[in-house]
Amino acid sequence: MKAVVYEAPRSFEIKTVDTPRPGPHEVLLRVLMAGVCGTDLHLHDGEFGPTYPLIPGHEFVGEIEEVGSAVSGLSPGQRVVVDNTRQCGECVNCRRRRANFCLNLVAQGVNAPGGFAEYICAPAGRCFVVDDLPVEVAVLTEPTACVVHGLDRLNPAPGSEIAVFGAGPTGLLLAQFLAASGGTRVTVAAPTAFKLKLAAAWGADVTVELDRSRPERNAELLRAASPDGFDMVVDATGATAVLDQAIELIRDGGTVVTYGMAPEAATWTISPYEVFRRELTIVGSFAQCYSFDRALLALRTGRIKTDGMITHRFTLDEYADALTAVAESSCLKAVIVP
Ligand SMILES: [Zn+2]
Ligand SMILES: [Zn+2]
Incomplete structure (x- = not known):
């Protein structure tokens, strides 16, 4: 073969x-x-x-x-x-x-x-x-099963305001599952317009088109999307720059999720004082685990598009x-x- x-x-x-x-x-x-x-x-x-x-x-x-x-x-x-x-x-x-x-x-x-x-x-x-x-x-199914595992890890409380960075397959699947599982206002931020269009068609409440050459403007748009801060920011890109920004975008007591796969050698600097003082939570989600059947259910019902x-x-x-x-x-x- x-x-x-x-x-x-x-x-x-x-x-x-x-x-x-x-x-x-x-x-x-x-x-x-x-x-x-x-x-x-x-x-x-x-x-x-x-x-x-x-x-x-x-x-x-x-x-x-x-x-x-x-x-x-x-x-x-x-x-x-x-x-x-x-x-x-x-x-x-x-x-x-x-x-x-x-x-x-x-x-x-x-x-x-x-x-x-x-x-x-x-x-x-x-x-x-x-x-x-x-x-x-x-x-x-497999990427959806990974997303279901992510939801097992996050378990967002009803009424959560959540931002997802990245509108690749994973970001789009995550945004949909989050909207169906406690994410009551879901924002998707990414640089590619046609992907954001899909995100909106599939249930994202807010989309933010990022312009890599204008970080200040991006930050402004994101702050405007949730003036009080997001309960959760999910990085579905694996980019350290996104994680740096995530800490600023979450509200006190909020959660940053590293979902995208960063390069093995990448490092991320966080202020331990800030984690302590603001009671921040950092959650990782790796691969999938006992979630294939639930991913299939979501695909079968059309809940996930x-x-x-x-x-x-x-x-x-x-x-x-x-x-x-x-x-x-x-x-x-x-x-x-x-
Ligand atoms: Zn894969
Ligand atoms: Zn074993």
Whole structure:
């Protein structure tokens, strides 16, 4: 089969490799579509703990081609999405039900074969049947599951005023979920007009178009959006400059959320006095954890909208172009269609 294979950071090839064979508890999937996201850019640079050789791709939808000998309840022809993670169940973190910190975490597309390939094997117990969902919607399950986990972490009180920085797929999904879960006035701030339009169409109460060359004006617009300060500011960009600004924008007792993935070497300076005096809370949210089923519910009911989210489609051979696109502002969501 054809696959994107990394041998080292920044060094990948589109290669022919052996098609995997499903183990007794696995299914073999023909990949229908796989989402490319910012994490794949970090993986490209060797960040986020990749093991080589690596086939990336952690957001995939496939059609079952074959089921392992011990698999029941799934059959060839069904369309599924896959929770790409597997935990050991035995380490200190698993024993505390912190499955996303499993010390022996296996994450397909990060340290195990992922979905930028024609075929992939996945544990049957990690598959969710999505015959009722269009592929274009189902492919967004994993990022939506990450957002649901974020909501588990934040648990915003009803009546909260929340700002989300970033209007990429994650920012747009977060803004919608926050508006459905306690966020009573949700502001989305980002530099790209067409993404803000989507944010507004999907329920953001306020949108602020940021102009990178005019930080003073941005700060003014954001302060005007919530003169008393936001209860929560969520950074869905991974940019330290946003986090610096977030501290100024939250009200006393407020919460700053680092949701976007910053470069591993980035640092963020916070005044401990300010955290103490203003009782600030800083919350991180990493990946997803027991949230696939709830993400699917939100996509099925249409509570979370995704029409028009996918702006770019590429073949496996065009993987380099897909990575370039993901870094550009004209791209909202890029997918690989093997
Ligand atoms: Zn992702
Ligand atoms: Zn574990």
